[in-house]
Amino acid sequence: MKRLLGLIDAFGSPGTTAHRLLIQDGFEIRLTPAATGETDLLLSTLLRERNERVGNGSATGEGVFDFRYGPFTGGLGETGLLHLATYGEKILGVEIDLSVKHRGIESSIEGLPPETALRKAEQVCGNFGFSHAHSLAIALEELLHVGLPLRERQLAVVALELERLYNHLHVIMRLAEAAAQKVLAAHLGALFERALRVNRAFSGSRYLLGVRRIGSLALFPQLSGSAILEELEEIGREFETLFASSLSSRNYLDRLHNIAIVPDSLAKTRSLTGPSLRACGIEDDLRRHDPLYREFVPVARSEGDSLARMEVRAEEILSSLKIIEGQREVLSSITPRQGSAVGESRHAQKATTKSENPRQESAAEAAVGAVEGPSGVIAWAVGLDSGLVRRAYVSTPSLFGYQVFAESLTGHIFTDFPFALDSFGLSFADAAR
């Protein structure tokens, strides 16, 4: 990930160190010294190298045709469009058309007040919604000189890990379904639904939407913190039993082993992040730089195949539960509260003209916020003008993930398709924005 780009100019003034990065059309971003140097370069790479074409080119040859898969196909679980070059069984090339799900969210954020921008950011990808809102909020808070109190930062850690938990459960459930492990898939499905209900019990929203605000969190817990912790402990025990049992199924493991192998060199050059990167043996994780993640050790494997990606996610489930347990004291302090985060967010969306709560802006033109989302790093770059968003730009993990998926799928047969795709945990909504 450490790549020096010609566009980075380092300049300094007395007492500060900053990097300036030109993204596009004169939208300048100054990365502040809040993050380490390694993170600065990572974010620079992710924001600069976000490209719009995903795929490894279409193959030609005798009998080779374009198998158009999508947009409304049941196998993907989401609207998406892939062009698979094949002569019948083997996949020779993959091109992914993201335009079918492009909603123009970044441009729709321009001119909005910060609180409304957060609600829009959640819509980039609902199942990464809290990560998106948290990442954008970090950048906006920096520009507005607003701090997030310690208690809220701890609760944000809990929310991030809850989001990671249900996303990982969903990925492993999808892999079990694809492998016709119906009993395992049913039990994992039950845990997935329980995790979504824990989200609602914690925040008032199944997908933790409408929760992140500027300088605060809007939680509407429906259960006490101790009840939530009890339920999470039960989910952890159940999952450990299921996971251990699944590893004894040779049929299941055989469907994942050696599928869509990603060499670490490919992962590095394509700026892959998240569990898929850690499955290649590279232990990069933004959470290592966060002091609230005490003694955090990233989970990693080295094989880089679908099985490794599944194992990383499984262990991250258990790791997330431990991290949430580590915030027991702050969680125990929450008590049930009437209302709905989502309901409040709709109210915030109606405020589309002036900022409802004008705050002093930073002299910086723009700021960057980044979090380690369930499938990788989510980085938002944003600039403000007179209290409204002037420009917003997001780098999502799915964009880089789909590129790696396309390259790693080439050479496999069609039956390997779901095991390759689902193991990356990607979303067309996240990639297309």
Added chain:
Amino acid sequence: MNWWPMRGLTRRFTERRTYVSNLPVKPLPSLFRRSLFVYPIDLGNSNALNMDISALKTPHYNPHRVGIFFAATPRQADVLLLLGTPIAPLREALTATLHQVPRPFAAVWIPEEGPDEEGIYLTKAVEDAGGSLIATIVPYRGPEDILGVLRTAMNGRFAS
């Protein structure tokens, strides 16, 4: 060693509740009283609604016990679940898909951000293809709302 059939049965995952909707729902023809094949279509939602469709298939809801099944293709569907506010790049594909569904068919719309003028476009698109938009789920709280609308439509009770 776990004997999985007993483990699942003793867990009692499936909720013991009746799913009924208080929203205005047009009843389905009696042909669909006992079983219904549903096909979800992502019209450009944030993926949260797609995840809720996955959740709907889990043992907590167990839609099979109330006669609701998920079709593999639109050609096998009785009801389409239209998820999200339709975006322009998908309109052509949506029109083509709607014309593939055998008649009679129905559609249930779940807009992600609240109904707006897209509802008029969707109603017309569904009717032009020979179907009927029987319900719009607003506000949407979770999969229980989808089950409630479908069960209400199947039972033929018109709730206002």
